[in-house]
Amino acid sequence: xxxxxxxxxxxxxxxxxxxxxxxxxxxxxxxxxxxxxxxxxxxxxxxxxxxxxxxxxxxxxxxxxxxxxxxxxxxxxxxxxxxxxxxxxxxxxxxxxxxxxxxxxxxxxxxxxxxxxxxxxxxxxxxxxxxxxxxxxxxxxxxxxxxxxx
Amino acid sequence: xxxxxxxxxxxxxxxxxxxxxxxxxxxxxxxxxxxxxxxxxxxxxxxxxxxxxxxxxxxxxxxxxxxxxxxxxxxxxxxxxxxxxxxxxxxxxxxxxxxxxxxxxxxxxxxxxxxxxxxxxxxxxxxxxxxxxxxxxxxxxxxxxxxxxxxxxxxxxxxxxxxxxxxxxxxxxxxxxxxxxxxxxxxxxxxxxxxxxxxxxxxxxxxxxxxxxxxxxxxxxxxxxxxxxxxxxxxxxxxxxxxx
Numbered sequence: 001x002x003x004x005x006x007x008x009x010x011x012x013x014x015x016x017x018x019x020x021x022x023x024x025x026x027x028x029x030x031x032x033x034x035x036x037x038x039x040x041x042x043x044x045x046x047x048x049x050x051x052x053x054x055x056x057x058x059x060x061x062x063x064x065x066x067x068x069x070x071x072x073x074x075x076x077x078x079x080x081x082x083x084x085x086x087x088x089x090x091x092x093x094x095x096x097x098x099x100x101x102x103x104x105x106x107x108x109x110x111x112x113x114x115x116x117x118x119x120x121x122x123x124x125x126x127x128x129x130x131x132x133x134x135x136x137x138x139x140x141x142x143x144x145x146x147x148x149x150x
Numbered sequence: 151x152x153x154x155x156x157x158x159x160x161x162x163x164x165x166x167x168x169x170x171x172x173x174x175x176x177x178x179x180x181x182x183x184x185x186x187x188x189x190x191x192x193x194x195x196x197x198x199x200x201x202x203x204x205x206x207x208x209x210x211x212x213x214x215x216x217x218x219x220x221x222x223x224x225x226x227x228x229x230x231x232x233x234x235x236x237x238x239x240x241x242x243x244x245x246x247x248x249x250x251x252x253x254x255x256x257x258x259x260x261x262x263x264x265x266x267x268x269x270x271x272x273x274x275x276x277x278x279x280x281x282x283x284x285x286x287x288x289x290x291x292x293x294x295x296x297x298x299x300x301x302x303x304x305x306x307x308x309x310x311x312x313x314x315x316x317x318x319x320x321x322x323x324x325x326x327x328x329x330x331x332x333x334x335x336x337x338x339x340x341x342x343x344x345x346x347x348x349x350x351x352x353x354x355x356x357x358x359x360x361x362x363x364x365x366x367x368x369x370x371x372x373x374x375x376x377x378x379x380x381x382x383x384x385x386x387x388x389x390x391x392x393x394x
Contacts (some may be wrong), residue, residue: 031394039394047394053381068382075376076386079232081281099232099280102387106233109387124381130390133236137278 025146046131053124088114089148108136220296223269223357231280234365258363263356
């Protein structure tokens with residue numbers, strides 16, 4: 001019984017970790033927060049979506065970086081605006097900025113990518129920030145602050 | 151004899167930038183003109199030395215020539231923008247917002263002038279307009295050019311004053327015509343130099359930023375089924391817009 005209680009408490013703590021690790025950027029509200037991710041939206045519909053994935057295969061950050069860039073630029077037709085090394089909440093990561101027209105509207109998309117070490121398989125953590133160029137520009141500083149991007 | 155003296159003074163009055171020449175003529179000048187020439191020469195040398203204190207002596211205590219360095223900032227960029235017209239509009243709006251203005255726009259090449267103190271801020275926002283393909287930011291120190299023009303203008307103005315004084319004293323038509331001819335020449339030079347000075351001041355006060363916007367219509371977005379890894383297919387603009 002005691003073991004069950006400890007396990008249950010740990011499960012609650014662990015599941016709450018992700019939700020509490022990132023706060024809503026200024027002028028955003030939290031729509032949803034689970035162990036798998038969190039969604040934040042601004043009044044002008046700019047969106048921030050933080051997710052955690054367990055990939056089908058082990059891959060380093062460098063591997064995922066190359067794959068994501070190629071996938072978005074060659075498969076999806078995105079225009080790569082910038083790419084740089086960053087630290088996301090102290091962890092090594094990469095920040096991409098893409099542009100693409102979806103449903104006739106130009107969208108700017110920032111993808112923050114990092115990995116989490118796990119015993120069995122590393123996980124990938126993504127933070128996606130989407131908006132029109134205007135809304136993107138209005139919120140990008142607040143988003144970087146909330147994600148603790150350096 | 152009077153004509154010779156006027157001719158001599160006329161020659162001296164119109165060579166304000168030639169210090170050594172003034173020295174030679176001064177040594178040969180009659181005693182009655184020595185005082186005028188000495189003042190003229192002293193003022194000229196002082197201004198050429200360029201120190202604020204010296205400059206104030208002959209010109210009635212004008213402000214110092216240059217307390218700080220005079221610099222011209224120039225930025226040139228090539229930017230790839232998915233929506234070129236939108237990016238151009240943003241750039242021009244931002245330049246005007248900080249007190250600048252659009253100097254020209256030819257197709258996708260936009261030249262703006264912005265207050266020098268806002269140059270870095272505008273340069274910093276260029277990456278937000280699209281993908282920067284090339285970038286060149288230059289600084290040109292024009293302090294010596296600025297001082298040189300300033301001194302030449304002041305010397306020429308002193309020369310003009312001397313000529314006007316000579317004109318008042320002239321009685322013979324030949325002298326009057328010669329002085330007036332020199333006055334016209336010096337006045338023209340002053341106007342030209344003032345024009346150059348004004349243009350230089352404008353370059354210093356307003357930095358030039360040129361952006362060559364290259365448009366690239368993004369190809370149609372394909373379905374996100376290309377990656378072997380499901381998590382990669384799950385991210386992107388489309389999921390963030392449709393499954394959020």
